[in-house]
Amino acid sequence: MTCRRLFTGLRASKSISWKQTGSLQKTLASTFEISGTALHSGALSTVKLFPAKAGEGRFFVRERTRIPASIDFVTETTLCTTLCREGTRVRTVEHLLSALEAVGVDNCRIEIVGADEVPILDGSSRKWVEAIEQVGLSVAKDHDGNSTYKMAPYLLEPIHVTKSDSFLVAFPSPKVYITYGINFPQVPVISSQWLSLASMDKSFYAEQIASSRTFCIYEEVERLLVAGLIQGGSAENAIVCSASKGWLNPPLRFDDEPCRHKVLDLVGDLSLFAQAGSQGVPVAHIVAYKGGHSLHTAFVRCLLGLCEKSMEL
Structure with a gap:
């Protein structure tokens, strides 16, 4: 996986400016x-x-x-x-x-x-x-009873991470924008989905993102169980899709619920950039394609300047 700032070889940490919210x-x-x-x-x-x-x-x-x-x-x-x-x-x-x-x-x-x-x-x-x-x-008050202003990380220049045909790139922006794409050609009912969010405030998240559930492909369930994973998985805590039969436990809460859930995961993983009560999600236009926790967290490491021009995972 490559991890670098676009157009420059400087450390990613120099691409962030912390400002009061x-x-x-x-x-x-x-x-x-x-x-x-x-x-x-x-x-x-x-x-x-x-x-x-x-x-x-x-x-x-x-x-x-x-x-x-x-x-x-x-x-x-x-x-x-x-x-x-x-x-x-x-x-x-x-x-x-x-x-x-x-x-x-x-x-x-x-x-x-x-x-x-x-x-x-x-x-x-x-x-x-x-x-x-x-x-x-x-x-929130500190040990002396004082309050503290919340800080947010503003991106100063583009950063991206890639792995094969998956990528996560962020561009400077005055607000947080998120664009996410997924592609499951082997599962026609999911196929390719894109979601662009022009807002990511508290009410929008609660109404449009929070209720989107994790999803899995039915044909992959047995392999995951043998690997010791998803032992507690069920139709009550995930939406399950078969490549040949489509959704096995409908209805979906949104037509593009799988893509919305990826945004939910992204926000959770980007929150790991937060430091000392600051905002974790960078103020930027974030574009992800075929991402997952590995790609999300690699991007956060780039934000922290834990990689130079490249990083192998």
Whole structure:
């Protein structure tokens, strides 16, 4: 996989300018918890979310180990995004992080009890968004009782990552725009889909992105099960499509639900760029084609300047 800035060989970190958003960092106004089945292990998992102080950012706690929701701790990207620190891991974090980033929970303590996964719920981030909206947000304060302005990363020049015919490219823009394309020629009912979003604010995400569910190809299910994956997968937490029979558990929530879910995953993975309660998604026009967690996280590493002209995955 190549990873570089377009038109230049300078480090990607010099392509970012951090600016105030004009709003103060937020956290949860109260605590809540949600339990459910873990997608890959099939075990029960409970997630407890707590308010956190300004500047702490979003972080997981499992077995007394604190794991920041940061690209520095991403260790695996096969069918989900996994964070790990000192041998303790948390899997399938992308849907929860997507909701927190999109709704504006900048600082949050996330405790995981039971399985080492965030529960898959219905395969979307809708229940997380609803729970956050129910408890509400409050201004985050630091240890001295002071509030902090939220910062956002503005892209100064184009950056991209590629892998075979997949790519993720971002161009400077005054606002966040996302264009995403997928292509499954072996599955006619999905085929090629493109989605362009001229807005990515809190209400748009809640109404148009959060309820889009993860999807899988029926003919690939047995292989994944043998590999020890999706042990908790079912028609209740994913939309399943057969190459020959089409959708096996309709109806879809959107005609282009698979493409919308890719945007949901992208927001969750880009949230790993957030630092000290800042915004993770860069202010840019982001264009992705045939992406996944591996491509998304490689792009975040480019943003952090962890690669020079190229990086092999």
